[in-house]
Amino acid sequence: MTAFVHLIRALRIQAEICGQMGSPFNEGLLERIAFDLEAGGPSCRLFERWEATALRQLADDGVMIRVANTFNHLAMGGEAEALSAAWPRPGAPLDVDAAWVAARAAIRTHFEALSTFLDHEPQTNEVRRAGGLLGGFLTVAAETGLPLRCFEIGASAGLNLYWDRFRYEMGPVTWGDPAATVRVDADWQGAAPPLVPVEVIERAGCDRRPTDLTDPVQRRRLLACIWPDMFDRLARSRCAIDLALAEGVTVEAADALDWARSRVRPQAGAATVLFHSVFWQYLPQATQKGLAAAIAEIGASATPQAPFAWLRFEPPPTNLRIIEVWLTSWPGGAERRLATAHPHGASTIWLG
Template identity: 30%
Template sequence: MNAALDVIRERLRRFGTDVEKTSPLYSYLAVNAAADEDVARLLAVAPAPEPELLLAAVQRVLQAEPFHELTNYYPTLGGSYGPDAGLWGMWRAFALERADRVRALVATRTVPRGNEVGRAALFYPAVALAARQAGGGPVGLLEVGSCAALLLGMDLYSYRYQSEQAGQVAAGPGRAALGLHCALRLEPGQKGPTIPKRLQVSARVGLDHDPVDLADEDEYAWLEACVWPDQPDRLRQLGAAATVRNKKPPILVKGDPVADLAGAAGRIPDDLPVVLLTSNALRPFSAERVTAFRAAVAELAAARPTFWVSLEEYSAGLLPDYPALDTPQAVLSCTRWTGGAEQTTPLARTSWHGERMHWLA
């Protein structure tokens, strides 16, 4: 147990350091949790002890107590306080006094990886590129690790891309329920991505081990709890995307990303090219599992036109010939098959939540 606890505490410490600029609240809590054996031990019951899982579990318990003083530190729950000297003692007491409820969530829940709605702004120009390469007509989207499948509504959202060279570029429906903004960095003289006004999406399929039913209040509350509390814009995006999805629901398939990939793709009409999406879905995979998944995608591509647009860590192994991309940022890439040969092109380095993109292609 001591060795396992040491690993958990190191993960908490590293997470706290990594998110210092993007989430001061979670950085503060994770660093303090790493130094507190009793709090860190709450994660020991998790099959995969991720720092975000503990933080989300505490936020989920806090959701049920909206008048607790701790909510003052959670903007997603109406608070406005920043981390101060009184926060850690209060948060620690809250978590430990409700340890049974926190452990129950930690032991049975996972942090959804493909549920970050802001990433749609990253995928939009990449999917548009794949659609052009496929002939310029409508496509079918297939998201692996889809969770609530909110990215599958990307053609229904509006976008504003802001770059120093090109100014602002707008895309998507003018009166969309959800609008996303993305800062676009270009190199001097670089033209940047072609961003069409519209994407033609004629089929939407999500494949996941455990698809999320947005009509289930408890499931939806867990998605809310997984939003970092000092980033309330992400919570608003989640709510707007859920509304859009309910109006135009995708097909959700419960299954394995390797064994059931072909079956899920079969839910897309044969006359549509398949644009496969993965969004931080490969991180939990072993190297052998990644190899098996890539083989399954290649097999699908041998049977019908298929393009794979991925937003993954460099360590996922999709771009071994580009060591300069080995950074904490996400890497957006597009893989296509020509004559059976696989070609993966890096398109951009991006933030993980969709706010920024450095276009490379």
């Protein structure tokens, strides 16, 4: 077998995905890395650990994202000046060739830093997904007429725990404080969900590996996962981090199944919402089954005075490139597909 055959293929697939999802820079960078591996260039030493890894494993471990993000992470700091200078900047034309020349040179000059970053699984927290979830929260609030208690599993850094403090500008859907610092703008097709006021009286989240935003190292790692030519995502995330820090965000370190079982119960006088985004696919099948059963059990204990809803922004198992927003409401357990959406929340088609 040719060395790196799977990684080269995986990088080309990921390059295409990045291009389709609005990052021509990452598309070009990953193509150049794939070519460098093929040509036996310096990338071979940096990515040696994945020389013979199978495609499925590469995808499961988020390797293609790590490969792109490690250069972004280095470029974000002051350690590699030439790389930082060649990296995308708002208002400057993209020059992937110049960036790749600097990145290739950095493999020699900053090998340890690049290699160390690769040790960690990618950890993202995409704020604009709140735009896809918003219609679900509003539907629950409108239908129950109650304040909400919001519980997020797989919350990462907890940025979307503050979804109700954001301002949304999505076509016919304008919602939230016009003076909010976190602005979620996105394309919207279809009617608007009920644009009712919402009071969130409790919020909590868990993640098996939460990002601690008070730690500058972890904050930088989180921001490094945002594709470098997507300046609006970066700016929005920075504002959301400031908000979460000001609010004293905490995300409990826990497995979602244990946490949901022990922490989430319907409560009279409020609608309890368990929600998640781009999380389900990372669970082993047994955990998915266990969690679905635990959620159904929580739902079974709901009453009209203490309703419960399960809201999710997740790809269907057969196509990880699109998102469906589903809502299940108890008592009763009625299930609805509310919307389809772009995986980063850049657009929503409301079906509600």
